[in-house]
Amino acid sequence: MAQHIVTTVYKQGMQFETDSPTGYKALIDTSPENGGNNEGLGPKGMMLSALAGCTGLDIVFVLNKMRADIPKFEMVVKGELTEEHPKTYHTVHLDYHFYGEDLKKDKIQKAVDLSAEQYCGVMEMFRQFCDLKIGVHFHESET
Structure with a gap:
């Protein structure tokens, strides 16, 4: 094990x-x-970073296999906490941002989907305790 x-x-x-x-x-x-x-x-922030890191590693690995270059890629993760103690995340928003010209959007979307549906164990753990919302955003410039 x-x-x-x-x-x-x-x-x-x-x-x-x-x-x-x-x-x-x-x-x-x-x-x-x-x-x-x-x-x-902070401990809760580390959880959000772990989610971004796990899925980010998946996506880069898959895109490298597909020979799809991404000049700039970032993830923004926002966790919404309950009001009462113990404060836990009830909703988490995970937004992927891909920057560059001539992005291979179909390959990028496939890599995101593979991470979200098959590979990212941290994402699966988050699904056990919160509503996880995912967004994919393409930006033509690198800024």
Whole structure:
């Protein structure tokens, strides 16, 4: 059975250092109004980053296989939290933005669909607890 193991160590104040299964480290912190210094990623924000990272890796991998170059690609993920504690995401908006001239829109859409429907495990986990809304946007310029 495959598994991932991370170790998270308390540093100071409200800050922690966590590692990844590949050995990279990241800081976790919170806002000053919650006793932190904003010197690291927030735990819920890390979840949104994990979603973007997982699907982004899928899309780049698939597009490379299709020999479809994308000059610029970004994802904007917005999580809407419940009002009551424990605050959880009830809706998450994942918007893909592809920039460039002569984009191979059909191949890009296929890569997004493959990630969303077949490959992205993090996306599947999000579907278990929130309404996930996906948008794909094509922009002719790179800015």
